[in-house]
Amino acid sequence: MKQHFSRRQFLNLIGAVGGSSALLKASLAMGLMQSNDFQGPVSVAPVKGKNKAKVAVLGAGISGLSTAYELERAGYDVVIIEASFRAGGRNMTVRHGDKIDEMGHTRYCQFDQDENLYFNCGPARIPGHHKRLLHYCRALNVPLQIKANSNQLAYIQDEKINGGKPIRQVDYRADANGFLSEMMSKSIDKGAFEQQLSEEDTENFLSYLKAFGSLNEKGKYTGSDRAGSQRDRMLFPPTPKAPMPLHDVFKSDVWRGVSFASQIYDWVEPLMEVKGGMDGIVKGFLRNISSPVELNAQVRKIHNLSDGVEIAYEQAGKLNTIKVDYCFNNIPAYFMAGIENNLSPDYLNALNKFKRGHLFKIGFQMRERFWEKEGIYGGITYTSQDNAQLWYPSHDIHAAKGVMLGAYCWDEKQCARFEAMTPEQRFKYAAQCGENIHPGYSGYIENAVSIPWARMNNQMGCGIHMEKEDWEHCLPILQKPDGRHFMIGDQISQHSGWQEGALAASQQALSQFNQLQASITSSHGAAYVS
Amino acid sequence: MLVKNTFFALVVSSFSVSASVDKTDWTPTPQQFKYCTVCHGNQLMGNPNIGAPRLSGLSAWYIEKQLQAFKQGKRGMPDQSVPAHEMQSMVKELSDEQIHQAAIWASKTQSPVPSETIVADAKAGESLYKQCAACHGADGKGNQTIGAPALAGLHDWYLLNQFDAFKSGSRGNVQGDSQAQQMQAAANLVNSEQDLKAIVAYIQQLEKHEEHN
Numbered sequence: 001m002k003q004h005f006s007r008r009q010f011l012n013l014i015g016a017v018g019g020s021s022a023l024l025k026a027s028l029a030m031g032l033m034q035s036n037d038f039q040g041p042v043s044v045a046p047v048k049g050k051n052k053a054k055v056a057v058l059g060a061g062i063s064g065l066s067t068a069y070e071l072e073r074a075g076y077d078v079v080i081i082e083a084s085f086r087a088g089g090r091n092m093t094v095r096h097g098d099k100i101d102e103m104g105h106t107r108y109c110q111f112d113q114d115e116n117l118y119f120n121c122g123p124a125r126i127p128g129h130h131k132r133l134l135h136y137c138r139a140l141n142v143p144l145q146i147k148a149n150s151n152q153l154a155y156i157q158d159e160k161i162n163g164g165k166p167i168r169q170v171d172y173r174a175d176a177n178g179f180l181s182e183m184m185s186k187s188i189d190k191g192a193f194e195q196q197l198s199e200e201d202t203e204n205f206l207s208y209l210k211a212f213g214s215l216n217e218k219g220k221y222t223g224s225d226r227a228g229s230q231r232d233r234m235l236f237p238p239t240p241k242a243p244m245p246l247h248d249v250f251k252s253d254v255w256r257g258v259s260f261a262s263q264i265y266d267w268v269e270p271l272m273e274v275k276g277g278m279d280g281i282v283k284g285f286l287r288n289i290s291s292p293v294e295l296n297a298q299v300r301k302i303h304n305l306s307d308g309v310e311i312a313y314e315q316a317g318k319l320n321t322i323k324v325d326y327c328f329n330n331i332p333a334y335f336m337a338g339i340e341n342n343l344s345p346d347y348l349n350a351l352n353k354f355k356r357g358h359l360f361k362i363g364f365q366m367r368e369r370f371w372e373k374e375g376i377y378g379g380i381t382y383t384s385q386d387n388a389q390l391w392y393p394s395h396d397i398h399a400a401k402g403v404m405l406g407a408y409c410w411d412e413k414q415c416a417r418f419e420a421m422t423p424e425q426r427f428k429y430a431a432q433c434g435e436n437i438h439p440g441y442s443g444y445i446e447n448a449v450s451i452p453w454a455r456m457n458n459q460m461g462c463g464i465h466m467e468k469e470d471w472e473h474c475l476p477i478l479q480k481p482d483g484r485h486f487m488i489g490d491q492i493s494q495h496s497g498w499q500e501g502a503l504a505a506s507q508q509a510l511s512q513f514n515q516l517q518a519s520i521t522s523s524h525g526a527a528y529v530s
Numbered sequence: 531m532l533v534k535n536t537f538f539a540l541v542v543s544s545f546s547v548s549a550s551v552d553k554t555d556w557t558p559t560p561q562q563f564k565y566c567t568v569c570h571g572n573q574l575m576g577n578p579n580i581g582a583p584r585l586s587g588l589s590a591w592y593i594e595k596q597l598q599a600f601k602q603g604k605r606g607m608p609d610q611s612v613p614a615h616e617m618q619s620m621v622k623e624l625s626d627e628q629i630h631q632a633a634i635w636a637s638k639t640q641s642p643v644p645s646e647t648i649v650a651d652a653k654a655g656e657s658l659y660k661q662c663a664a665c666h667g668a669d670g671k672g673n674q675t676i677g678a679p680a681l682a683g684l685h686d687w688y689l690l691n692q693f694d695a696f697k698s699g700s701r702g703n704v705q706g707d708s709q710a711q712q713m714q715a716a717a718n719l720v721n722s723e724q725d726l727k728a729i730v731a732y733i734q735q736l737e738k739h740e741e742h743n
Binding site: 083103104105296300301314316317318319335337338339340352354355356420455457458460 | 572577
């Protein structure tokens, strides 16, 4: 069974995995969240007195690292406890020799030893309005470059259209605009807008439609040189291709799904990426944090005490128990039921409503950048097959080799099919899918990595979500501390699966922390005003 | 590697690291089995959010038999439940010796008895349970001689899931495993969802009673 793209799938990915504007409004009204005009990170109330307060941050993902960074700068004594062998969470870039810690299928990345050959397994693009993330990129000296997210010369491949052969996006665009314009022109001729439009208005509108859809003098769409020419257009007059059948243009779910991709706010262009791999952000934080990061340390127990939090973690078969003044918890919420704790029943109930999300990616090292010979430099091809997307790298154009994304699935059923396979079966399947888009595709593949986020050790999901009704009730509970325990992570934001969501949750928790600190200090007679 | 040695050398100096408060109850996780606790939780206490049952409280012989069943493809095939298949891929690469060791370790873990998630008539369950008791014991502790595992101490949601799996044939439909087939036949004797829930609610209470002793 094949899954087709739907607009819903797209919207789901845009971090909207659960979430509602009503809740956002509520949070704004409660003063818990900054409005859109981010002015800089929360200024954490500095440590007062001789005894540094101690803080444990559970999880060294983006939210945990940024929380530790801000607390450390304010003078707190911080320890980060991380279950994995590496820091970064889902901000993960793999290169030659890196371990891919999938449950039951541990593999090592076999890419050539070359700094240009890497794959962003998690986040891979940054829009210009993700101000928190961009703030940290600036502050931590993380170099960015422009990344092409959409490419009109890349393909739409829909098994229902054109005998399953790929069609360039520019062809779809020209034909869809053309047909729409022609229909609009005809409706105006029938006088649909006579009441509102003067004769001059009508003329101007028709002229705009002609330009929008590339219509001829008679207001007909007969194909357009905007989609190129059938002959060399440098030497011969343009000879536009005949339009696709109108039926096909609007029948394609894939095309409908991506027509407006670059108009979705998180994908408005230009987008950016970190030079050399997204984990440059993780490295940036680690360069600027001196707090210890305890790796391979699984948290076993979180107990709120009247004056702090007791945390036990297991590392190399040894159970360590520490007492801290505060705890910031970045652990995926669905794991909390397997950690001994005394969190309040409402809080625990809210945590248990979270469901694992499924996202799946494949990265192929290609012996040649064959896509560049097809005029494709960066951007994405979308397909109705299970591999769903192909991403062509924007960096290192015309290099000898390249790593491209060979599958990126958001649909749970597509993900489930890949998850049930061994890595080697997945590569074979995704290669077969690729053949239907780029004949000879399999022959270019030298080696591969697969990242089923729902099967990655210590993650078991990406795009965590809840039922909408639960979300509206539960998020406000989790955006407040329970005792001296704060939840953080993209899970506690409206933008699950985005680093900006992780940072927003961290910032939100730190402003709550300031309030809690202020109330504790004032109850001791020495008020701190933030 | 993202994180280099910088941090390894730093012991949590300013944090007083003490031996555990509950050290007596606590069984260390062998390094080779640290994946197990990701889903099954601290001391294999289970995690309903992942569909991972509580394993502490089960006998080593039964755990080993089930791990072998996963490895040999008798449980957790892709067309069965997602958590079961996830479990299968964890076990596939374990050696027989590792499976043996894992079972011994799991049987030594201790964790709190799960609280009930199903509301049902445990009283009605008591009389219905009599037919189960023949194999699983009146106390729900199981009987190794006839291959019947302990039921007391398992999560109620997990008991329900497995019961459904036996009933639908996705579990127990294994040639040559007469015990699994026997359970499949027994599952088909329970006719209503209500009866099943009552039985499960009763089993839940068994372990609680034990705790009070």
